[in-house]
Amino acid sequence: xxxxxxxxxxxxxxxxxxxxxxxxxxxxxxxxxxxxxxxxxxxxxxxxxxxxxxxxxxxxxxxxxxxxxxxxxxxxxxxxxxxxxxxxxxxxxxxxxxxxxxxxxxxxxxxxxxxxxxxxxxxxxxxxxxxxxxxxxxxxxxxxxxxxxxxxxxxxxxxxxxxxxx
Numbered sequence: 408x409x410x411x412x413x414x415x416x417x418x419x420x421x422x423x424x425x426x427x428x429x430x431x432x433x434x435x436x437x438x439x440x441x442x443x444x445x446x447x448x449x450x451x452x453x454x455x456x457x458x459x460x461x462x463x464x465x466x467x468x469x470x471x472x473x474x475x476x477x478x479x480x481x482x483x484x485x486x487x488x489x490x491x492x493x494x495x496x497x498x499x500x501x502x503x504x505x506x507x508x509x510x511x512x513x514x515x516x517x518x519x520x521x522x523x524x525x526x527x528x529x530x531x532x533x534x535x536x537x538x539x540x541x542x543x544x545x546x547x548x549x550x551x552x553x554x555x556x557x558x559x560x561x562x563x564x565x566x567x568x569x570x571x572x573x
């Protein structure tokens with residue numbers, strides 16, 4: 408439950424993982440490099456879109472702060488990778504073969520991290536479509552509100568709608 412001292416919470420908990428469990432360490436490396444923002448992984452793609460949007464919106468200072476934070480965070484992400492491959496460790500980890508659902512989830516996340524980074528167009532189009540669908544109910548509600556308060560003609564006379572004076 409996130410309490411200090413639980414397994415795999417300290418950098419040294421990952422020491423030697425690259426030698427004992429090379430496939431698991433490789434996938435962890437991909438995740439760490441993605442979080443760092445290394446192309447062509449999804450982390451780079453996400454940071455590129457976020458920082459580009461900030462610059463386009465005129466928030467250059469915010470993009471600069473984001474890039475600087477990314478540089479600082481790279482130290483911590485790369486430190487995990489260095490620890491996995493450059494330090495000896497004794498800690499044993501339960502093999503992924505003992506937990507097939509977890510193994511499947513980690514492999515799927517790894518594939519997604521690479522594919523969305525290399526081919527971001529379709530996921531971005533899906534995201535745009537999803538956000539556009541969220542806006543439609545709001546537009547429909549505002550359209551209904553406008554229709555309720557729009558001037559109407561008198562049904563008995565067929566006269567043109569009255570023009571409100573402001």
